[in-house]
Amino acid sequence: MKRIIMISAAAAMWAAAPAQQALWSNVPLKSPEIHPDNTVTFRLKAPLASEVLITGDFLPKQRVNTNRGEVEMPGYAAMTMTPDSVWEYTTAGVLSPELYSYSMIVDGVKINDPSNVYTIRDIATTTNVFLIEGDYASLYKVSDVPHGTVSKTWVPSGKLNKDRRMTVYTPAGYESGDKRYPVLYLLHGMGGDENAWSELGRATQILDNMIASGNAEPMIVVMPNGNAWQQGAPGETAAGFVTPTMLPGAGYDGKYRFEDIFPEIVEYIDNNYRTVPDKAHRAIAGLSMGGSHSFKISAENPDMFDYVGLFSAAVLRELASDPNDPATSEKLRTQFAKNPKLYWIAIGSDDFLYDQNVKLRKYLDDNSLPYKYYESPEGHIWKNWRIYLSMFLPQIFK
């Protein structure tokens, strides 16, 4: 009997929710509410909860004592229950411009904010997002400018004997015109896929906005799937609605690296899109593992790219400074002998790959191989990669 009553209490509350909105001045719960001064209020209706927390990247990370000892965890703060049974939290200060992510924690269960339909998946975790406009973050917003087309399409790999999914951005006017365009190949990191740059990276919005303002040349941007073991993003292949993982799934023989199948992608793009198919009109850039891919692919194909961007690149095992790897060193010298117009390295001062990039720069310096360098605050996070892309675009195809 007790259980039936308990179910009825929870069910009645849930069933009555739409009608109850009438009690709140006829407006649905607004969360997040971005105030004019860029403080933000979050809200959750949860009458039966004992404790509701909010966690997000706008809160500083914290060290917490647990029964496993002290652990570092994302920042969190307690929400406060109002007389309406709505839990609220307003940021202690003004938030600087950024695309932020957050979740709520109801009695220990991490949930998405049911009042906010905007979410982004990062590997197996989905969080809510909101945008504070200004500075770089204004590039992440859909603006009233001409828009490019974003396609999810499939590129055949002869080596892997399968089609593989990729995202292609074509600039505004591509469908209705006959102009040829330069191509940027933009690569994701480990755990990412062909959706990462257009979702977490806001690449579509950055390109639309920067092309419209004249800060970037109109270009095609190809965002392939950089996991040779994977045909496409989780849920987009015959594997079905699998749980996303960071590491390769079972059954991949590892025979070909992504670097090996990459030239097939360039060939397909040049054959089927209106490109300018030469070195001066090709760029490659990537984050983390994608930085490693960009490092190796550009070195292994020295006539392919005039512009290279390494964003928080993982370059340890490929480090040309390693005396055990004269082959890589030789490739790099060949690549630089052909005078690429830009070799751009960017990393955050807190990045766990910082030391690897110090070694890479030392090697380049010691060998008089020219590059440009940008060091940002913070670490291995999308906030930095969106900024790096926004800084890289004005430097290419000029």
Add this chain to the structure above:
Amino acid sequence: MKRIIMISAAAAMWAAAPAQQALWSNVPLKSPEIHPDNTVTFRLKAPLASEVLITGDFLPKQRVNTNRGEVEMPGYAAMTMTPDSVWEYTTAGVLSPELYSYSMIVDGVKINDPSNVYTIRDIATTTNVFLIEGDYASLYKVSDVPHGTVSKTWVPSGKLNKDRRMTVYTPAGYESGDKRYPVLYLLHGMGGDENAWSELGRATQILDNMIASGNAEPMIVVMPNGNAWQQGAPGETAAGFVTPTMLPGAGYDGKYRFEDIFPEIVEYIDNNYRTVPDKAHRAIAGLSMGGSHSFKISAENPDMFDYVGLFSAAVLRELASDPNDPATSEKLRTQFAKNPKLYWIAIGSDDFLYDQNVKLRKYLDDNSLPYKYYESPEGHIWKNWRIYLSMFLPQIFK
């Protein structure tokens, strides 16, 4: 002091969650788990919750007593807490093949299953999905067949003086070939947008699978935004991360209906895609409001479409049988005098628009205007619209 301790308890549990997975045989929580017999188990870790329910379209709707009296609400069932603090629910019986949606309710708060990254938004509500294969539902799965391309692109509207977002499916081989294709214009319902058919409708998968099996002709499918007041789906326009609503937003003057701007879309598609630009190679179909659009657009442009599909169409106000509207009646007679190859009406026997469709069929019967009719069980739901699309495709462009 009490508050600090409570926060610590919830935070510690949340922070320790990844490590605690080690206690569960090193596997993350699997939810939903589809068993070989097509029963399904759902799981949620929620040690502090008093009550966890599951709701989904695989459960029969229920009438429940609340403090507002008896209300009809979606079916729900209680989940049971196991000694691991994992709440579980296994379906009472085997689920028939379908793309199902569900949510969990933790102490009255409706949440998405944090173990399942697959969600679909329907207006302002996001729910989890899972697929039981078989029958029609096998068409909703990504299969190992050649894949078409799905593009999010922008079509100019001269009348509205703005670009508007749309989804375009081009069949496998489009990019690499030079063949021309017929075009299906596929329209969403009220509250929907240009993403509805490719997300809730699984149109991409249905087309890939039916074209591969030879049950549908290779075709271009254009899925425009049918809300004249809207440039694109929520979050995809300069309006920003707005809360989705079913009804028109403020500021739209209503000067043009979607039907008025529709011919601009056909002109743009014929000018910029490899179409066969004639009546014999154009079809139009839509659900609910999109059925109304299909009804009116095909009648107002009698030389445009040889194939028309009305899925659960809203046709009351446009009913040609209304003696007060001789103009519509005249248009219908003109349309049918040109002998469209297919006029297909489909609706569920429980649909709230059923009577409207009875009247429409009576008018067509009374006036000897030929059509085909399919009546399914159930009502105004995506399950039916996916089936109707799967039944419509083999009948067009043959």
